[in-house]
C-alpha cells in the first residue's frame with residue numbers, strides 16, 4: 037500500500053473514532069438536578085395571577101421525583117377576577133389579597149401527589165412564611181432551598197426561622213450553577 041493510501045486510511049479511522057466517541061459521550065450542558073427543581077418552581081410561579089409577587093414551589097423526594105408543585109393564588113373556585121389583588125388596603129381589610137391568597141408552599145403541600153412528604157426537599161422562589169412553615173414541619177419536609185429572602189426582617193419570617201431552627205429543618209439560599217434556563221418553544225421542531 038502506498039504511503040498516501042495509508043495516510044488516508046489512518047485519517048478515516050481517526051475520523052470514525054472521533055465521531056463515535058462524540059456520540060458515546062453524554063451532553064455536558066445538561067441541567068443539574070437542583071437547578072432543574074428550582075427552575076420548575078420558577079415555571080410554576082408563572083401561573084400566579086398576583087400582580088406584585090409570583091411565588092412557585094416544588095417538592096422532591098429522595099429519588100429526585102417531583103411529588104408536588106404549587107404557586108400562590110386564590111382558593112379553588114374563588115375567581116381571580118372577583119377577589120381583590122390589592123395590598124394597599126389595611127392588612128385586616130376584606131379588600132386585601134392577604135385575606136384570600138393560598139401561598140405557593142401551602143398549595144404544593146395540599147396538592148401533593150403522594151400521601152406522605154416525609155424526608156422530602158422543598159424548592160421555593162421565596163422564603164416560607166410562618167404559616168407555611170407550620171405546614172412544612174407537619175408534613176415532614178426536611179430541607180428547604182429558597183431563592184429570594186426579600187421579607188427576611190418581617191416578624192412573620194423571623195417566626196418561620198425560629199420554628200425551622202427549633203425543629204432542625206435545614207434551609208439554604210439556592211445558588212444556581214447557570215444564570216439562565218431558556219425555554220423557547222420554537223426550538224422544539
Ligand SMILES: Nc1ccn([C@H]2C[C@H](O)[C@@H](COP(=O)(O)O)O2)c(=O)n1
Nearest residue numbers: 088089091108137139140163164165
Ligand atoms: N413564602 C411565600 C410568601 C408569600 N407568598 C405569596 C403571598 C402573596 O400572594 C405574595 C406576596 O405578595 P407581596 O406581599 O409581595 O405583595 O406571595 C407565597 O406564596 N409564599
